[in-house]
Amino acid sequence: MTSKQVEKGMSPGAIEKLKKDEGFRSEPYPDGKNSKSIGYGIHESAHPDIFHKYGSPITKEQGHNQLTQVVERHERDLKNRLGSETWERLTQGQRDAIQRTAYNAGPKRTAETIGPDLKAGNPDKAADKLEKMAPQGMVGDRKVDLTARRRKEAEDFRQSGNQATGNCSMM
Incomplete structure (x- = not known):
């Protein structure tokens, strides 16, 4: 698969990153x-x-x-909200980074935040916005800092764009 060709769905590596970031609990917990x-x-x-x-x-x-199941649902929603043409221009790594962010921020908010920049061919601006999305989460009534996680997702988005095009341009 070339760097511009894309798998269906989130890559196995991105799923594993998401699992590691989220951690596993067999019983329900306050969120x-x-x-x-x-x-x-x-x-x-x-x-x-x-x-x-x-x-x-x-x-x-x-x-x-x-x-x-959640990731598949989010991907359909993101593709619908961003438009098939915009979604199809993204590399697998860019899609993975967007989906990892959307897992916490939600696909609607993620698409509304980065969609205009992606459609305008400004992936660097989209990456900057990904980095600032959902900087905190909640576990029960305790806030959890997610800034390092968002920074990594934005970095992955930028690197994937650079690998595919040499300059992160989507056009």
Whole structure:
């Protein structure tokens, strides 16, 4: 596969990064003020059907299945919101970075934030915005700093664009 050719869905390496970043919990745990998450951060209010699919406790395999279902759902949503033409111009690494950010920030917010820059052919501006999205998360009532994670996702987005085109230009 050339650097511009793209797999369907998030790459296996990006899934593993996301699993490592999220960590695994077999039992539901508080996530935000009025909700819970399970497995690799599957949020009950965002994805109730997936959250409740296996009951609890869940195995790592079930957690992996839940994660891939959410990622597939997010990818369809991102592609729809950004437009097929814009989505298809992205490299696999750029798509992976966007999807890892959208896992916490949500596909709607992610697409609304970076979509205009991607459509205008300004991937560096899109990467700058990815880096600033969802800098904090919640585990129960405790804030979690996600700035290093967002920085890495933006860096991965930039590097993937540079590898594909030599200058991160999408046109």
